[in-house]
Amino acid sequence: xxxxxxxxxxxxxxxLLIFLAVLVPLFLPAPxxxxxxxxxxxxxDRIEGLQAGEIVMLxxxxxxSMAAEMSPMTMAVLRQCxxxxxxxxxxxxxxxxxxxxxxxxxxxxxxxxxxxxxxxxYLGYKPYPGIVIMAMGEDFRVPFPTDxxxxxxxxIPMMKGVKNYQNxxxxxxxxxxxxxxxxxxxxxxxxxxxxxCASTAVMAPNYYNYLQxxxxxxxxxxxxxxxxxxxxxxHPGKAVKGMLVQSVSHILIVALILLGNVIFIVERRRRRS
Amino acid sequence: xxxxxPRLITLVTGMFMAIQYFIPHKHSEQFYQTxxxxxxxxxxxxIVLGIASLVNLHVNKIQRRDAGTKYSxxxxxxxxxxxxxAILTGTDQQSFFMKGYIAVLNPITSTMFALLAFYIxxxxxxxxxxxxxxxxxxLVSAVVVMLGRVPAGEDLIPGIAKVSDWxxxxxNMAAKRAISIGLGLxxxxxxxxxxxxxxxxxxx
Amino acid sequence: MHRHRRGRxxxxxxxxxxxxxxxxxxxxxxxxxxxxxxxxPRPPLDLKAxxxxxxxxxxxxxxxxxxxxxxxxxxxxxxxxxxxAQAQAGPFERIADAPAGTTAYTDNSVRDEETYYYRVSxxxxxxxxxxxxxVAGPVRSTGQWFDLRKLATLILTFLFCLxxxxxxxxxxxGKTFYVRPIPGLSAVDEAIGRATEMGKxxxxxxxxxxxxxxxxxAAFTLLGRVAKKTAEYQTPVLVPCADPIVMTIAxxxxxxxxxxxxxxxxxxxxxxxxxTQDQFSYTAAVNGVMLRxxxxxxxxxxxxxxxxxxxxxxxxxxxxxxIAGTDEITQIPFFVAxxxxxxxxxxxxxxxxxxxxxxxxxxxxxxxxxGKAVGAILIVLxxxxxxxxxxxxVDFFRVQ
Numbered sequence: 001x002x003x004x005x006x007x008x009x010x011x012x013x014x015x016l017l018i019f020l021a022v023l024v025p026l027f028l029p030a031p032x033x034x035x036x037x038x039x040x041x042x043x044x045d046r047i048e049g050l051q052a053g054e055i056v057m058l059x060x061x062x063x064x065s066m067a068a069e070m071s072p073m074t075m076a077v078l079r080q081c082x083x084x085x086x087x088x089x090x091x092x093x094x095x096x097x098x099x100x101x102x103x104x105x106x107x108x109x110x111x112x113x114x115x116x117x118x119x120x121x122y123l124g125y126k127p128y129p130g131i132v133i134m135a136m137g138e139d140f141r142v143p144f145p146t147d148x149x150x151x152x153x154x155x156i157p158m159m160k161g162v163k164n165y166q167n168x169x170x171x172x173x174x175x176x177x178x179x180x181x182x183x184x185x186x187x188x189x190x191x192x193x194x195x196x197c198a199s200t201a202v203m204a205p206n207y208y209n210y211l212q213x214x215x216x217x218x219x220x221x222x223x224x225x226x227x228x229x230x231x232x233x234x235h236p237g238k239a240v241k242g243m244l245v246q247s248v249s250h251i252l253i254v255a256l257i258l259l260g261n262v263i264f265i266v267e268r269r270r271r272r273s
Numbered sequence: 274x275x276x277x278x279p280r281l282i283t284l285v286t287g288m289f290m291a292i293q294y295f296i297p298h299k300h301s302e303q304f305y306q307t308x309x310x311x312x313x314x315x316x317x318x319x320i321v322l323g324i325a326s327l328v329n330l331h332v333n334k335i336q337r338r339d340a341g342t343k344y345s346x347x348x349x350x351x352x353x354x355x356x357x358x359a360i361l362t363g364t365d366q367q368s369f370f371m372k373g374y375i376a377v378l379n380p381i382t383s384t385m386f387a388l389l390a391f392y393i394x395x396x397x398x399x400x401x402x403x404x405x406x407x408x409x410x411x412l413v414s415a416v417v418v419m420l421g422r423v424p425a426g427e428d429l430i431p432g433i434a435k436v437s438d439w440x441x442x443x444x445n446m447a448a449k450r451a452i453s454i455g456l457g458l459x460x461x462x463x464x465x466x467x468x469x470x471x472x473x474x475x476x477x
Numbered sequence: 478m479h480r481h482r483r484g485r486x487x488x489x490x491x492x493x494x495x496x497x498x499x500x501x502x503x504x505x506x507x508x509x510x511x512x513x514x515x516x517x518p519r520p521p522l523d524l525k526a527x528x529x530x531x532x533x534x535x536x537x538x539x540x541x542x543x544x545x546x547x548x549x550x551x552x553x554x555x556x557x558x559x560x561x562a563q564a565q566a567g568p569f570e571r572i573a574d575a576p577a578g579t580t581a582y583t584d585n586s587v588r589d590e591e592t593y594y595y596r597v598s599x600x601x602x603x604x605x606x607x608x609x610x611x612v613a614g615p616v617r618s619t620g621q622w623f624d625l626r627k628l629a630t631l632i633l634t635f636l637f638c639l640x641x642x643x644x645x646x647x648x649x650x651g652k653t654f655y656v657r658p659i660p661g662l663s664a665v666d667e668a669i670g671r672a673t674e675m676g677k678x679x680x681x682x683x684x685x686x687x688x689x690x691x692x693x694x695a696a697f698t699l700l701g702r703v704a705k706k707t708a709e710y711q712t713p714v715l716v717p718c719a720d721p722i723v724m725t726i727a728x729x730x731x732x733x734x735x736x737x738x739x740x741x742x743x744x745x746x747x748x749x750x751x752x753t754q755d756q757f758s759y760t761a762a763v764n765g766v767m768l769r770x771x772x773x774x775x776x777x778x779x780x781x782x783x784x785x786x787x788x789x790x791x792x793x794x795x796x797x798x799x800i801a802g803t804d805e806i807t808q809i810p811f812f813v814a815x816x817x818x819x820x821x822x823x824x825x826x827x828x829x830x831x832x833x834x835x836x837x838x839x840x841x842x843x844x845x846x847x848g849k850a851v852g853a854i855l856i857v858l859x860x861x862x863x864x865x866x867x868x869x870x871v872d873f874f875r876v877q
Contacts, residue, residue: 011395018394031424065382202807208446247425254416256398264402298620299533323721323751330750385757392790400814452822456804458848459823460691462841471837
């Protein structure tokens, strides 16, 4: 580049570019389609194949700091479940996320006119997820004698005859923690129920192993996975919108990497000469 | 005796828990559950120690009038607010505790997480340099996966999504599995060293 | 008179004439009903009841072959009704339903050492219920004292422990083991020296997880060595902790290290302190320490999650030399990008052996290498066996 020691981008300039790359696309139209990957489609198809009245268990384990990635997944899955008249059993084994998950569940239930206790139940939070997951394998009432609103489970119509994982059709954990490992080891490993996970983009590559081995039947990874699911459900929302933001920022980072390398090569040649 | 007794306790409980893994009987499971209950109880009492340490540190800073004392005041005020509001108004949705949590903690933690976007860009700009063959492979892989995972990248370079998927599903998984095997063995060895007292950094 | 006799005969003739009509209508109605009510399906076949193997007890496994009418759209087996009794003759009570297509059920509501009998019936689309299957039983549930599915794990664990013992003994007898250079660990002394020259403190972050985490234990080991060196050089070391138990252990380690170095008076308890257990609140606090104190050297050793890059980049802004080590695979790339030296995976666990060169620790390190070699050989063997259709080898190692 022109100049005495080559052109050096200040950190602040990089931050400013990223800020613009994230902000500007929010005002632009969202992309029309997102390519759907087999691991996400597998989750969608499995839920789509369930009969009305079957129970889907959704352990939603994330706190507000991860809500940007995880909430779109939760909303899209709930939308599909309520559309298909499936019943939903939700927990949140992360203490900071209990209210957030509860508000999302309530919002979607109100949108679809679903009744608490008959169409969905929220169990809330208990500490030590590994222990809770094992205990739920025996009976949900062991770690959760009451639901989040302190109603005994035996008094809730939806929970009649619902004892443990054997009485739910599948478990989809929407999880930004390493608690997914507990679900794999202590959950499906012990009690052999169909398990899928929805995780952050950073953690998703960890779980391809389990997808290959069949311990997970599906995997929704990051905002991209959420966007694919929104598209499948037919209700593009924040995640699909976020794809444009992600596209622009990824391209910017690639451009910065290439620029950095150009600078590096120019400076190296200059030093050699 | 001061050193031997903790090592003995570590040995006995470590061996018990290792053997318990192989015994599915309900008595074994009850022993495991009891151990975990004790773990929870010890953990809860240790929070008292932690809070005492935190308060002590910041009170000392205030007394010494160190730089940054205003942050100590803010920390102590916040701690007092959350404790008192939980005791006096409870922790349900309408309580002052939850209001403080929703209005203050939620946005702050989301903001901290959002900083990652900026830091990733500056780290990528600084670190991904083609200094060697391995560094170049890392650089190219990063570029391919970043472009392959977004719709715009797939439009710009057809087929890049397939290459990105292959990178994630094959070399990435192979490397992760290899590292996991090493970690499993290393973790087992470290646990064995602690249980047998060969290395006990926590018992000095 | 004749007319009177003719009147009495007419109803009989009418009845006789109507009778065939009535019979015809009745049979038509019966035929129609028969078409509306399909026959009840047949029960399932070969019902077996056994104690669930390799379990804690209080569980019985049932298995059956599907009803022959399961695929028949007319009879249409919809549900299997599972009944249980404590005597062969009953009384049976219904305990569960299983939808068509299932051939197994696990009854988790039994008590150990009590005898049970089972039978299964089928209901069909017409609502009719079959006769029950042959009774299966008697069966008693018991808990097992060894999980046979974990036999491979036990054998490999035992062999690994034996290898560790043998190699520790060999090391104690003077056998030398080669350990390849690990740049991150070689740089520890240099990093501490840099802090001493600059007159700046060292920041040691033992991860954000609990003390029982193996990575945190490895962090304690390295903290002990770093603290001893800093005591000798009279350089302050700051250790903000995200767990109270980690804090208490770290305080003991640093105090003991200062004592070992002959500098107990330099130890300050408030340099090893608890911050908060909340992930990003801890990150914000540590970032503040970095930007205010401007430590010369940062150590990130332990379990880290999403905050790793935020911490490492802030350390870069502060101009610190940074050495990181974590077993959290997803965070290793961030540390590689942002830190000067990174201990990848088990290099973290090797740190104590590498720095101390003590025989027991070196022996354990070598045992890990043996373990990996055995693992690689088993993988290659498994692939070859599976390629020739010999899946028993792979199945032996399957963890269930």
